[in-house]
Amino acid sequence: MTSGTPRTSQAERKYRTATAFQRRINPVLRRLPLQTLLETTGRVSGLPRRTPVGGRRVGDSFWLVSEFGERSQYIRNIQADPRVRVRVRGRWCTGTAHLLPDDDPVARLRTLPRFNSAAVRAFGAGLLTVRVDLDG
DSSP states (O other): OOTTHHHHHHHHHHHHHHHHHHHHHHHHHHHSTTSOEEEEEOTTTOOEEEEEOOEEEETTEEEEEETTGGGSHHHHHHHHOOEEEEEETTEEEEEEEEEETTSOHHHHHTTSOHHHHHHHHHHOSSOEEEEEEEOO
């Protein structure tokens, strides 16, 4: 057994627990009028995929941190097509998403809404910062 095995199984448990929870709660959150949503295009289906996210608009950008990095389905969709929409405070904005692996996601979380940031830190493994450059 290598020293990395327990950590890997712990990360896998976190991933499975978080995704099971998200499968149940996300359909409810998507219906809330003020919930922030990220809409990507499904890389296989081509259909819109809406994911509740926590993040913050700063000027003409929207920042968020993915709790499972490139393992997240919405990150995989962004890799296939970076054109996205973000619903912030009930209003949709279009933009282009950029994955920022060189950004410090833990430091970034300190600048984002506390409740979501705490959940991302608690459940996350392989954090990844995402910046969406919003159109006009």
